[in-house]
Amino acid sequence: MPALSATSKGAATRDAILDHAYAIACSAGLEGLSIGALAHAVGMSKSGVFAHFGSREDLQLAVLETAAQRFVSHVFQPAVRRPRGLARLRAVIEQWFDWVRHEDDGGCLFLAAVSEYDDRPGPQRDLLLRQDRQWRQALAKAVSLAIEEGELRPDIDVEQLVFEIYALPLLVHHDAGLYGYEAARSRGIRAFERLIEAAALP
Known part of the structure; x- marks a missing residue:
């Protein structure tokens, strides 16, 4: 197997850092994401992390971009393979409801980030x-x-x-943590179908 180039190694290291940063941010929020804790998690020095991200703000923005890519891959990309129309719209909602499970990563980064930056002008809010x-x-x-x-x-x-x-999906996410995912998803599906019924042709 050929050796990885320096560029490929750098990209792989950056991706590994972002994986850990995303996991931390899902639990602690973007404001809870510190270079020190992240460096410890990936077994690097702070300067090593800074070599890939020039500032904590750059890291936060990269984490938001990573989260968005994962969201689109989970929710919208599978849906576009469905026939155009209600089948595709239902697929979006079903995948979005599945996204809010967050059984492995601790929570929805976007909901936490909106709470953190909704009243704080800056590049994080602009990206959101x-x-x-x-x-x-x-x-x-x-x-x-x-x-x-x-x-x-x-x-x-x-x-x-x-x-x-x-x-x-926002309400399903809210209720899933308090009352259980399956019950929240069931109510979400029923609410969606009522909206579609009201908007459908007679």
Whole structure:
């Protein structure tokens, strides 16, 4: 097997650091992510971590980007393989409900980050806003395709329906920790189907 190049080794090390940083941030939040704790977790010096990320802020932004890539891979990429229309929209919601399980990583990084940065202007908040808008746009696209397929009424307020659909994974996440995931998911699915029923063609 050929030896890895210095560039490949650097990328692999950076990915390993981000894996550990993501795990820490899921439990402690982005503000709980310290270079010292991360360096200890990956068995590196602080200067070694700083060689890959010029600042704690750069590290936080990279973790948010990593989280977004994982979210898109888990929620939206499987859904686009489904037929356009309600089948695809349902797949998005089912995958999103599955995402909120967080059995292995301690919690949803995005919900924690929004709580941390919703009233704190800066690059972290700006990135969160861009990511959030992209996901709402993806939901709006799925709703619009369902309209084009004749499965939803053409006169529905797409933005309002997206708002209501988007609220469901947030509430499922909230209830899953307090009352159990399966019960929360079941209620989330029922709530989603009621929204679709109200928006469907007669």
